[in-house]
Amino acid sequence: MIIGRVIGTIVSNAKEPKYEGYKLLVVKEMNVYGEYEKNFYIAADLIGSGIDEVVMLVTGAAARGSVETNEKGIDAVITAKIEKVFIDGKEIIF
Secondary structure (H helix, E strand, O other): OEEEEEEEEEOOOOOOHHHOOOEEEEEEEEOOOOOEEEEEEEEEEOOOOOOOOEEEEEEHHHHHOOOOOOOOOOOEEEEEEOOOEEEOOEEEOO
């Protein structure tokens, strides 16, 4: 599982039919302290995420494990919005 911030939206006029109906977002990876890492992902949004929200995403086989994404070839899926993170009893502010 990966923590990241939604930094953009993908708009596509033509795409593979099995991707129809998915909102695709650009997610920049973060570490648990809220600092950006160098990776970013294009992720299918299953929960209604928006720009600047901190989210959890899964990749690879885990991304294809839900009923909605099974056999769709999707490699990254947003699975949760992160409200708070606590490390050693202290809240990390994103």
